[in-house]
Amino acid sequence: MTTRLNPYLNFRDTTREAMEFYHSVFGGELTMSTFAELHASEDPAEQDKIMHSQLVTEQGLTLMAADLPNSMELTPGNNFSISLSGEDEGELRGYWDKLSDGGNVGMPLEKAPWGDLFGMCIDRYGITWLVNIAGEQPSS
Template sequence: MATHLNPYLSFRDDAREAMEFYRTVLGGELTMSTFGEFHVSEDPAEADKLMHANLTTPGGMILMAADTPNGQERPSASFISVSLSGEDKVELQGYWDKLSEGGTVTVPFEPAPWGDTFGMCTDRFGVDWMVNAVASS
């Protein structure tokens, strides 16, 4: 098996909603396991929180996430952006449109000085995204 580098997102109480949203954006198969299923929390309020979620897209992209347990601190800011890039501008435009809807656009998805089409946004769950469509030769 090849080694993969996969983004793993942390949420406070909305990992399920976020991952279901990302499935509508990216497509693919979503599997989810709760704290309750694996008996990893003694707090009944955490039983339905996601211990682990995995979204695998038809193209092989993998996005993972979990809810942060109540007893742990969740960082309020991140130095990470999830980047989507490729040559299919129509596909990437579709991702951009869905990710930026209800979020904050920091750089519009438009031609960039280096020739590609590029944009940056923070989605409605607070996750930073960069989308880059490589210019056709």
């Protein structure tokens, strides 16, 4: 898998609706996981929220989105980040180190509940970056 750079959108309880709309526009394969499925929140009010969704098209477009937890502020117009994801840990850690240098690390790059390495930072120019390094894939 090559490293991907794509937009990551945030919504307040409308990710499912929005991503189904984008799916109708672009086609492709849409996957969605809830907070409950990923054991990402103990708040009963958040269990049906979308923790992560991804739309991948045959043309190579990738769009990701999630519902923000109730505790996080949503500001329309600033409700996006850029995602870097792939399997090359050295390459992605290098990007992480450079992007987070002089910025603000919101979540250190470490093992996430879904098994990958994941981190969030805001670079020195105010852009939010999500870095996800795929964990070892189960052998078939």
